[in-house]
Every structure is written in structure tokens, then in C-alpha cells.
Amino acid sequence: MTKKYKFLFIKFIIAAFILNGCSSSTKLVSENKDPFEKMNRNVFQFNKYVDQKIISPISKTYVKKIPTKIRSSVSNHLEWMDTPSTIINSALQTDMENTILASAKFLLNGLTLGFYDLDKGETIIKKKDFGSTLASLYVSEGPFLMVPFIGPKTTRDLTGTILDRQNMSTLSPNSIDDLYLAEIPINMIDKRSKMSKTIDNIYLSTDPYIKVRTIYLQNRRNEIYSKNYIENKNNNLDAEFEKLLD
Amino acid sequence: MSKFLNYTLLIFLFFYVNIAKSFSDNLKMSEATIQQMIIEAQKHAISTIKLEPDERSKKITLLIKKYINLDFMCKATTGTFWKKASETQREKYKTALLNQIVLAIEEHLNTLATLSYKPTKSEKRGKKLIYVRGIIEDPNKKKPNVNLLWKLAANKNGSFLILDLEIEGISLVSSQKAETVSVLRKNRGDFDILLMKMSKDK
Numbered sequence: 005m006t007k008k009y010k011f012l013f014i015k016f017i018i019a020a021f022i023l024n025g026c027s028s029s030t031k032l033v034s035e036n037k038d039p040f041e042k043m044n045r046n047v048f049q050f051n052k053y054v055d056q057k058i059i060s061p062i063s064k065t066y067v068k069k070i071p072t073k074i075r076s077s078v079s080n081h082l083e084w085m086d087t088p089s090t091i092i093n094s095a096l097q098t099d100m101e102n103t104i105l106a107s108a109k110f111l112l113n114g115l116t117l118g119f120y121d122l123d124k125g126e127t128i129i130k131k132k133d134f135g136s137t138l139a140s141l142y143v144s145e146g147p148f149l150m151v152p153f154i155g156p157k158t159t160r161d162l163t164g165t166i167l168d169r170q171n172m173s174t175l176s177p178n179s180i181d182d183l184y185l186a187e188i189p190i191n192m193i194d195k196r197s198k199m200s201k202t203i204d205n206i207y208l209s210t211d212p213y214i215k216v217r218t219i220y221l222q223n224r225r226n227e228i229y230s231k232n233y234i235e236n237k238n239n240n241l242d243a244e245f246e247k248l249l250d
Numbered sequence: 251m252s253k254f255l256n257y258t259l260l261i262f263l264f265f266y267v268n269i270a271k272s273f274s275d276n277l278k279m280s281e282a283t284i285q286q287m288i289i290e291a292q293k294h295a296i297s298t299i300k301l302e303p304d305e306r307s308k309k310i311t312l313l314i315k316k317y318i319n320l321d322f323m324c325k326a327t328t329g330t331f332w333k334k335a336s337e338t339q340r341e342k343y344k345t346a347l348l349n350q351i352v353l354a355i356e357e358h359l360n361t362l363a364t365l366s367y368k369p370t371k372s373e374k375r376g377k378k379l380i381y382v383r384g385i386i387e388d389p390n391k392k393k394p395n396v397n398l399l400w401k402l403a404a405n406k407n408g409s410f411l412i413l414d415l416e417i418e419g420i421s422l423v424s425s426q427k428a429e430t431v432s433v434l435r436k437n438r439g440d441f442d443i444l445l446m447k448m449s450k451d452k
Contacts, residue, residue: 125391201357210447211429218428219420226419234419241421242376245413248325249378249403 037147038217044150048213051155055196055203063196075197077119082191084110084118086131089168093132097140102130135164136228145225148217153192156220276410277372280380280402283410287317288367291355295363310359311352318351319403319411320344326413327426331434331441339441346448347426365389367398378403380410 038044067075087110094102106129112122138160139145146159157165196203209215225233290313298306324344325332335343369384379401386396399416414423430444437443 125394205354205357209429210444211432214429214432215425218425222420222424223418238375238381241414241424242379245322245326245401245403246376246378248322249413 037145039147040149044148044217045213047150047152048216050152051150052207052212054153056207059192059196060200060203063193063200066193067197067200075194078190079194079198080113080121081118082187082194084113085187087113087118087129089134090129090132093134093137093168094130096137097132099130099132102132105129131227133161133164134167135161135224138164139228148221150213150216156216158221158224161224276380276404277374280382280400280410281369281372283317283402283412284382284384284400285367285369287313287412288362291359292363295359299360307352307356310355311348314348314351314355317412319405319413320348322403322411322413323347323423323426326423327430328434329427329431331431331439334439335441339445342445343441343448346445350426350448362386365393379413 087106090106091103091110094100094106105127109123109127109129113120116122135158143160145161149157149159149162151157151162154162154165206212206215206219225237294309294313298309301309321344324340324347327347328335328343332340365386365388367384367386369382372380372382375381380403382400382402384398384400386398388395397418399419400412401414401416402410402412405411414421416422433444433447434441
């Protein structure tokens with residue numbers, strides 16, 4: 005095992021232990037744990053300010069000035085750049101079908117550096133990141149966090165995001181690493197332009213912070229947990245609904 | 251003895267067939283309700299496009315009232331606080347929630363007219379609930395498919411009304427409840443403050 009892979013492996017083990025230590029229970033999913041709500045709300049206000057003053061105007065100009073075809077090429081390229089993470093994490097989660105499909109799609113679209121989806125969206129790949137790998141190892145999601153510039157995350161997903169970035173820079177040469185750095189602001193603008201209506205609507209809601217938290221957690225849990233979790237969640241909701249219908 | 255067994259078997263079969271039939275009838279009725287609503291919404295989107303915004307909102311409000319169980323949604327989104335609210339506050343909350351739903355639908359109505367809905371599966375849950383699953387597809391395949399889950403229950407008249415909608419696993423009732431309860435908790439259950447905030451949203 006080379007030195008850099010040893011380092012990667014150790015980081016993975018440490019992160020898993022830290023996160024397990026963070027959780028007070030062995031339950032897969034905790035209720036909306038938010039012990040840092042006050043701090044999170046302040047960070048949310050900061051993110052909202054940055055979004056409204058910088059990111060939103062840029063993304064609006066981006067949508068106005070750049071033709072749809074170019075924008076979709078940029079989106080495709082950004083998605084393609086993220087595929088190695090899906091490949092690695094699908095393999096770690098022993099989801100061989102997703103690993104093979106993602107690898108094939110990555111290689112195929114690699115012919116155009118990912119700018120054009122040669123597969124035309126026929127192959128559906130489940131996005132996997134280190135956060136979902138940690139979840140598959142029964143690491144609890146930990147408290148909810150609002151991270152400056154990044155947005156909503158759970159402690160587990162934040163660790164996953166950091167490790168994902170580190171893994172990519174460990175595995176790739178320096179030039180690719182620089183490319184990833186340049187990709188961050190473009191990714192932000194691209195995502196903002198795609199979700200512009202949704203984000204603007206969230207700001208108009210009664211409690212935007214809670215709205216972001218609940219949407220993020222519901223979406224994330226649905227993405228990474230198995231059918232058992234969804235069935236459990238539905239059973240609980242059903243019982244609540246039946247009570248109200250009586 | 252064998253006569254008795256035969257009768258028991260017959261009675262059992264009679265009930266089994268009837269229960270199974272009523273289950274499948276309920277499933278079909280729920281699916282038909284959703285299909286009908288989507289068709290009406292798409293028709294509305296086209297026919298009301300040239301109307302004044304207020305007129306359009308009125309028509310959409312009527313359509314929504316026909317298909318959703320607003321009383322249930324009000325209870326479900328306010329939790330235990332609903333019992334503490336006065337009759338006037340309840341009525342005002344109902345109007346505010348309806349307005350929010352109308353606004354949300356209005357925003358997506360024009361897009362909805364260009365997409366197609368396909369029911370995928372329906373199932374009976376517990377004693378009263380029915381899940382109807384479906385997907386929204388873009389005929390041009392430019393947009394990804396969106397998975398929907400409608401939760402329905404029969405009202406006193408026997409017609410099925412929508413209790414909740416999950417879009418890609420995100421429940422509208424749960425999201426609204428989290429928000430409403432947070433505002434109410436912060437303000438010691440004061441519904442008037444919640445209503446004021448909701449009217450500001452509009």
C-alpha cells in the first residue's frame with residue numbers, strides 16, 4: 005500500500021470513528037437534531053446575504069447571456085467531473101451495478117470531456133458520495149449544520165464532502181486539482197440558476213431556515229437510506245394521518 | 251359437519267371477494283381522482299392563460315378545493331396547536347394555507363401543461379389511506395422524471411380527497427408542519443403571529 009493510500013485509509017477510519025462518537029444512539033436516523041440552531045440561523049443569514057448580493061445576480065446574468073445549449077454543456081461537464089466520486093463510493097458500498105454504469109458513462113462521455121451527454125440521459129446513475137458511504141456503514145447523521153458558502157449539511161455529510169474532495173485531490177494530478185478549485189464557483193452559479201425559483205420561494209416562506217432544513221433532511225434521507233427507512237417513515241406518517249382522520 | 255364447513259367456506263369466500271373488490275375499487279377510484287385532477291389542471295393552465303391573475307387564482311382555488319382535504323391539512327400542519335386555536339383563527343389559517351397552495355400551483359401550472367403524468371402503482375395503507383404513485387415526464391426528455399406520491403382518503407361522501415403529496419420523497423405536509431410548528435413554538439402558540447407572517451409571505 006503506498007503512503008498516500010495508507011493516509012486515505014486512515015482518514016476514512018478516523019472519520020468513521022469520530023462520527024460514530026458524535027452520535028448518541030445507534031439509531032439510523034435521528035429526529036431533526038439541531039443543537040446549533042442559533043449559530044446555524046446566523047450562518048443561514050450570511051449565506052442568504054451572499055446569495056442575494058453575489059450569486060443570484062451572477063446566475064441571473066449567466067442565464068440571460070449564455071445560451072441554453074452552452075449552459076447545459078457546462079452542467080453536463082460538472083456532472084461528469086463528479087462521476088469518479090460516484091464510482092468510488094458505489095464500489096465502497098458494493099453497489100456493483102451503479103459502479104459499472106457510472107464507469108461506463110464516465111468513459112463514454114470522457115470522449116467529449118463530459119461537455120456532451122453521448123448517452124442522452126438513457127443510463128440513470130444514482131449519485132453517491134462519501135456521506136452516503138458513511139451512512140451505509142451505520143454512521144449516524146449527527147447534528148444538522150449550516151455551513152458558510154456550502155449550505156445545509158449534516159455532520160456526517162460535511163465530513164463526507166471534505167473527504168470526497170481530499171480523495172479526489174489525492175488520486176488526481178495537480179492540474180486536475182486546480183480544475184476542481186475552478187469548478188466550485190461555476191458549480192455554485194450553475195446550481196443556483198437551475199434552482200432559482202425554488203430558492204427565491206424559500207426566502208419568501210414563513211421560516212426560510214426551517215424550510216431549508218426540512219427539505220434538505222427529507223431529500224438527503226430519501227437519497228441515501230434503503231427502502232426500509234422509507235417504509236418506516238411512511239408507517240409513522242400513516243399512523244399520524246389515521247389518527248387525524250378519526 | 252361437511253355442510254357446516256361448506257357454508258363457512260362460502261361465507262368466507264363471499265366476504266373475501268367483497269373486501270378484495272372494495273379494495274380494488276378504492277384503488278381505482280383514487281387513481282381516477284388523480285388522473286381527473288391532472289387533466290383538469292392542464293385544461294385550466296391552457297384555458298386561463300389569458301385571464302387576469304386574480305381571475306386565474308379564483309379558478310385554481312375552486313379546482314384545489316374540489317380535490318384536497320383542506321381541513322385535514324390544517325390539522326396535520328399545525329399539530330397539537332390546532333386544538334388551542336379559536337374558530338376565527340382556524341378559518342383564517344385555512345384561507346392562508348389555501349392561498350399558499352394556490353400560489354405554489356400557479357407557479358408550476360404552465361410547466362405542468364407541457365408535461366405528461368403517468369400513474370405507476372397504487373396501494374392501500376392501513377384502514378383508510380391509499381397511496382397513488384406516479385411520474386411526471388417530459389415528452390421531449392429534456393427534463394428528468396419526477397416521482398410523485400399522492401396520499402388519499404375517502405371523505406364522508408365516499409369521494410377521495412388528497413391529504414398529502416410527496417415530490418421526490420419530500421412531503422408537503424411535513425415541510426409545512428415543520429415551518430408552522432417552529433413559528434408557533436417560538437411565539438408560545440400565538441396563531442395571530444403565525445397568520446401575520448403567512449400574510450406577509452403572500
